[in-house]
Amino acid sequence: MSLPTQTSAKPSRVLLIAVCSAFLVGLDSMITVPLVPAIAEDTGTAARLGGLFVSAYALxxxxxxxxxxxxxxxxxxRTILTTGLVTFALGNILTGVTSDFVPLLVCRGVAGLGAAMIMPSVYAMIADSFPFERRGKVMGIVVAGLLSSTVIGVPLGSYLAYLMGWRAAFFAVGAVAVLVCALVFALIGATPPRAAAGQQSAASPVALYLGMVKRAVTTPAVLCVLGCTLLWAFALYGMFSNIGIFYAERFDFNEAQTGLAIMGSGAGSMTGALLGGRIADRLGKRTVLVAAALVAATGVTSVALIGEHLVPVLIVFVMWGTAVGVGQPSLNALVSELRPEMRGTALALNSSAQYGGMMLATSVAAVLLDNGVSFSVIGAICGVCALAVLPLLVGVRVAGKAEAAEAPAPGMEAKA
Structure with a gap:
């Protein structure tokens, strides 16, 4: 017997909204990357501080x-999703009308807050609307929507910025968010709170949040899983968030040209993600993640070291993106190694670890670049972070086995 869902909408409508929302969030997290040189010039900001626009969003x-x-x-x-879409749209529109550095950071933070409302609501609506046996496939479609923003959305936004100025790209994202919000009202019925079905904890959301954080920092296996996610994100975004500046300084790329380069890397990442899960099922998730980390570390370091040779840089850029995509499904699967009572905490905080890694990477890279550190050093730091995932993989297994050994056998608690 299947449990009743919270949504009155057809599952196909929920999936449409989920894919559109995920595409928007993925697009907005990366849209500043090719636009940083133009934004910096227009606002009088040091170009190498441009990564802080991503930091504010991620924080x-x-x-x-x-x-x-x-x-x-x-x-x-629906209430949280629509509130998030409105907040998200407002953050992007305000970004488009702001001309000073600090207000721009605030506006990017507002957009990040909106995205934080959107994605948990989207994933929860999918879980509410689809049975367990179909959920994996549906979640894969939503993740593909998220990744497709790098292949489709970022190049289109870059080209729009090239034609009409960088502000037009943020206005466009804000306008699409308003349209998606209207779609939600048109296609999705009101979703009652879980408390109505007697499923809600008596604890407040803040208390639940603090409880999850406390459990994470006191549970070695969960801490290792979140550490892997944070380091993987740092290894990617420390260099990737500044790739627009890199291509502008090294090869005099404009926004449209940088967007095309990102499209190639994004296509590699999407292909890698689609194939990575299948390869991992055959060869083993740890084997695939180790190989992906080695290739990603080599790629991110080499992009900065190759120098002024454009074609090799572009080839390695795609290779790097593909390796990240191949490793991502195996990285996500680490949660499955945890005991069931730990998985919820790891899943709930996993996106925080990912965006925390993004925030740390972009902040550190911005400060280093602004103080004259070369891209070669940034690439090397990112490469080390990719390799640092490997010992934590061992930590996940060791800590997980230790905690499983300490856990009471099934039925023992009931007999006590």
Missing amino acids: LFALSAPLCGAMSDRIGR
Whole structure:
């Protein structure tokens, strides 16, 4: 017997909204990358501080996502989703009308807060609307929507910025967010809070959030899983968030040209993600993740070291993106090695770890670049972070086995 769902909409409508929302969030997290040189010139900002635009977005997402997920249980999925879309649209539109550095950071933070409301609500609506046996396939479609933004959305936004100025790209993202919000009202019925079905914890969302954080930092296996996610994100975004500046300085690329380069890397990442899971099922997830980490570390280091030779840089850039995509499904699967009572905490905080890694990487890279550190050093730091995932993989297994050995056998607690 299947449990009743919270949504009154057809599952196909929920999936459409989920894919559109994921595409928007993926697009907005990366849209500044090719636009940083133009934004910096227009606002009088040092170009090498441009990574902080991504940092502000990622910081608000990392801090808010678990809390927003808990709030969607209490208030209702559609309410949090539409509030997030409005906040997201507002953050992007304000970004387009702002001309000073600090207000721009605030506006990017507002957009990140909106994204933090959107994604937990989207994933929860998918879980509410689809049976368990179909959920993996559907989640894969949503993730593909998220990744496709790099292949389709970022190049289109870059070309729009090239034709009409960087502000037009943010206005366009904000306008699409408003349209998606209207679609939600048209296609998705009101979703009652889980409390209505007697499924809600008595604890407040803030208490639940703090409880998850406390459990994470006191559970070695969960801490290792979140550490892997954070380091993987750092290894990617430390260099990738500054790739627009890199191509502008090394090869005098404009926004449209940088967008095309990102499209190639994004296509490699999408292909890698689609194939990575299948390869991991055959060869083993740890084997695939080790190989992906080695290739990603080589790629991100080599991009910065090759120098002024464009074709080799582009080839290695695609190779790097593909390796990241291949490793991502295996990285996500680490959660499955945890005991069931730990998985919820790891899943709830995993997006915070990812965006926390993004925030740390972009902040550190911006400070180093602004102080004259070369891209070669940034690439090397990112390469080391990719390799640092490997010992943590051992930590996940060792800590998981230790905690499993300490756990009471099934039925023992009931007999006590």
